[in-house]
Amino acid sequence: MKKIKTIGVLTSGGDAPGMNAAIRAVVRAGIDAGYKVMGIKRGYAGLINGEILEMNLRSVSDIIHRGGTILKTARSAELKTEAGIKKAVDMAGIFGIDAVVVVGGDGSYRGALDLSKQGLPVIGIPGTIDNDIGCTEYTIGYDTAMNTALDAMDKIKDTAYSHERCTVLEVMGRNAGYIALNVAIAGGAEVVLIPEKTYDLDKDIIKPIIEGRNRGKTDYSVVVAEGVGKVIEIAAKIEEKTGIETRYTILGHLQRGGCPTVYDRVMASRMGGKAVEVLKQGRINRVICLKNNSLIDLDISEALAEKKSIDMGQIDLFRILAL
Numbered sequence: 001m002k003k004i005k006t007i008g009v010l011t012s013g014g015d016a017p018g019m020n021a022a023i024r025a026v027v028r029a030g031i032d033a034g035y036k037v038m039g040i041k042r043g044y045a046g047l048i049n050g051e052i053l054e055m056n057l058r059s060v061s062d063i064i065h066r067g068g069t070i071l072k073t074a075r076s077a078e079l080k081t082e083a084g085i086k087k088a089v090d091m092a093g094i095f096g097i098d099a100v101v102v103v104g105g106d107g108s109y110r111g112a113l114d115l116s117k118q119g120l121p122v123i124g125i126p127g128t129i130d131n132d133i134g135c136t137e138y139t140i141g142y143d144t145a146m147n148t149a150l151d152a153m154d155k156i157k158d159t160a161y162s163h164e165r166c167t168v169l170e171v172m173g174r175n176a177g178y179i180a181l182n183v184a185i186a187g188g189a190e191v192v193l194i195p196e197k198t199y200d201l202d203k204d205i206i207k208p209i210i211e212g213r214n215r216g217k218t219d220y221s222v223v224v225a226e227g228v229g230k231v232i233e234i235a236a237k238i239e240e241k242t243g244i245e246t247r248y249t250i251l252g253h254l255q256r257g258g259c260p261t262v263y264d265r266v267m268a269s270r271m272g273g274k275a276v277e278v279l280k281q282g283r284i285n286r287v288i289c290l291k292n293n294s295l296i297d298l299d300i301s302e303a304l305a306e307k308k309s310i311d312m313g314q315i316d317l318f319r320i321l322a323l
């Protein structure tokens with residue numbers, strides 16, 4: 001294997017708070033380890049187009065507290081083609097990049113795997129608010145997104161309390177209910193709907209609301225993961241079937257921005273540092289994962305094959321605590 005002297009760093013897929021902290025860690029730990037570090041803009045699209053600039057210690061000043069990603073991000077359709085992969089590998093060669101650190105979700109990992117198969121070494125760092133990468137217990141941005149959603153829920157609950165209403169809140173998570181379930185538990189919701197579990201309108205939504213009213217509740221919240229959808233319809237059905245005035249809110253991209261929490265800043269810093277350490281030890285085509293609360297690295301193909309599933313016991317607990 002060619003000796004790695006220059007590393008590139010890029011962010012890919014949906015942005016997540018803490019990505020800047022990860023970039024900062026890769027740049028500073030990389031320079032400390034003796035590497036030249038190049039910032040690649042706009043994810044894989046920027047790699048293909050050669051939007052590449054050398055980073056120095058000051059390139060990453062004053063960013064650890066900022067949401068978004070200073071390198072910008074994109075979802076590249078071109079990298080899904082053979083020609084796109086070749087262009088990306090060639091462009092890395094033109095800029096003398098010997099390995100690329102990719103911060104992103106599992107789609108970005110698949111792109112990284114394709115690059116590695118064409119001879120460009122890669123390291124993946126998990127970055128997505130959804131926490132839906134199978135091989136790792138944590139993905140950068142998840143904690144901040146949950147706290148943002150929870151803050152919104154707390155505020156919506158104040159007004160629902162005053163008006164004695166029901167509120168239906170849609171949080172992000174196209175395929176995963178991690179944000180929804182945790183926000184529902186932490187926010188004291190009456191009902192939670194996640195993509196991993198089918199629901200019955202009468203049994204799982206209407207009944208617990210009416211039973212809650214019979215036990216003396218005067219306001220109600222229903223948290224719905226984006227992947228379940230239909231919040232407008234669900235809100236209308238609740239109002240129609242219970243007679244309780246109901247409003248809905250779709251939080252959307254609000255959850256992707258904002259100041260990263262302590263946990264995200266520290267986890268992103270640790271994962272960035274670990275990525276450089278792994279390269280320095282001569283290991284390539286690895287992804288950084290949190291397992292049993294420790295950072296480890298796994299082969300990227302094996303990591304992509306790993307699955308994780310939501311703890312259904314948490315839903316049972318949620319139901320008991322929602323009484």
Ligand code: F6P
Binds near residue numbers: 014130172226
């Ligand atoms: O994967 C992160 C995520 O925020 C999902 O929760 C959501 O479904 C998706 O990205 C939205 O993507 P976009 O920013 O392209 O609308």
